[in-house]
Amino acid sequence: xxxxxxxxxxxxxxxxxxxxxxxxxxxxxxxxxxxxxxxxxxxxxxxxxxxxxxxxxxxxxxxxxxxxxxxxxxxxxxxxxxxxxxxxxxxxxxxxxxxxxxxxxxxxxxxxxxxxxxxx
Amino acid sequence: xxxxxxxxxxxxxxxxxxxxxxxxxxxxxxxxxxxxxxxxxxxxxxxxxxxxxxxxxxxxxxxxxxxxxxxxxxxxxxxxxxxxxxxxxxxxxxxxxxxxxxxxxxxxxxxxxxxxxxxxxxxxxxxxxxxxxxxxxxxxxxxxxxxxxxxxxxxxxxxxxxxxxxxxxxxxxxxxxxxxxxxx
Numbered sequence: 001x002x003x004x005x006x007x008x009x010x011x012x013x014x015x016x017x018x019x020x021x022x023x024x025x026x027x028x029x030x031x032x033x034x035x036x037x038x039x040x041x042x043x044x045x046x047x048x049x050x051x052x053x054x055x056x057x058x059x060x061x062x063x064x065x066x067x068x069x070x071x072x073x074x075x076x077x078x079x080x081x082x083x084x085x086x087x088x089x090x091x092x093x094x095x096x097x098x099x100x101x102x103x104x105x106x107x108x109x110x111x112x113x114x115x116x117x118x119x120x
Numbered sequence: 121x122x123x124x125x126x127x128x129x130x131x132x133x134x135x136x137x138x139x140x141x142x143x144x145x146x147x148x149x150x151x152x153x154x155x156x157x158x159x160x161x162x163x164x165x166x167x168x169x170x171x172x173x174x175x176x177x178x179x180x181x182x183x184x185x186x187x188x189x190x191x192x193x194x195x196x197x198x199x200x201x202x203x204x205x206x207x208x209x210x211x212x213x214x215x216x217x218x219x220x221x222x223x224x225x226x227x228x229x230x231x232x233x234x235x236x237x238x239x240x241x242x243x244x245x246x247x248x249x250x251x252x253x254x255x256x257x258x259x260x261x262x263x264x265x266x267x268x269x270x271x272x273x274x275x276x277x278x279x280x281x282x283x284x285x286x287x288x289x290x291x292x293x294x295x296x297x298x299x300x301x302x303x304x
Contacts, residue, residue, distance in 0.1 A: 002294055006287065007270070007284070008273060010283055011273065013283075015275075015277065032242075034191050042239060042242055043238070046238045050289070053282045058281065066134065066138065
């Protein structure tokens with residue numbers, strides 16, 4: 001059983017360790033409007049978080065946004081790497097979400113076949 | 121309708137965030153003796169006047185600007201009524217809003233709760249600044265989680281630290297699983 005006590009131990013380990021959060025890391029933004037949620041945004045978001053946790057990625061920040069009007073392409077996920085264009089992915093399944101983390105966030109290679117837009 | 125009640129809950133908490141709430145209480149109460157399932161979401165957001173409250177269950181009324189329909193509240197209103205239950209809104213401008221959805225627990229059309237742990241996890245991880253409180257009661261068993269308490273325990277370590285994410289995932293999943301097992 002996981003407990004709050006265990007979280008405290010974890011905190012002390014993290015404080016003592018060298019795993020200090022880097023500044024200005026990659027941002028991942030998931031669309032969480034009614035349309036996004038109905039289309040599977042929660043599953044995409046949980047796949048992203050799961051991948052970040054399992055791969056021990058320390059410089060990523062996941063956040064949410066509402067409906068941006070492209071409901072037909074939901075779930076929408078944006079990836080913003082520092083100094084690079086904002087890339088929007090559409091119809092993000094959990095599998096695609098994992099690919100986005102491994103290929104784009106970790107390795108810097110945009111998953112071109114799922115891109116629906118880029119903003120410089 | 122949403123195919124899981126936990127998806128509706130995730131959607132409805134977004135309304136609190138859109139209303140600029142910084143405190144949200146989600147209560148879920150399941151009672152087999154009375155055959156009722158209820159969830160209540162309270163927030164301290166900007167609230168709605170009486171006029172708006174009357175209109176929000178109409179799918180063609182929305183505060184959004186990206187499109188002209190708003191489906192969150194009409195969908196849950198319809199779902200409760202299909203399941204021998206009811207839906208109510210209580211709100212005051214400047215104070216906040218309370219919504220309550222009641223279902224007959226055993227009703228054949230009642231959507232399953234679904235992946236509630238994923239909903240709770242998403243709400244905590246995506247809104248570290250929000251004082252989000254989750255209280256779930258199944259018969260005699262209770263499970264509560266508070267974002268503020270977790271953040272306080274972490275003393276500056278981010279909720280999105282991989283090790284913390286792994287702990288949070290197991291903590292919430294086990295907490296909810298124990299509830300369903302009927303343990304105290």
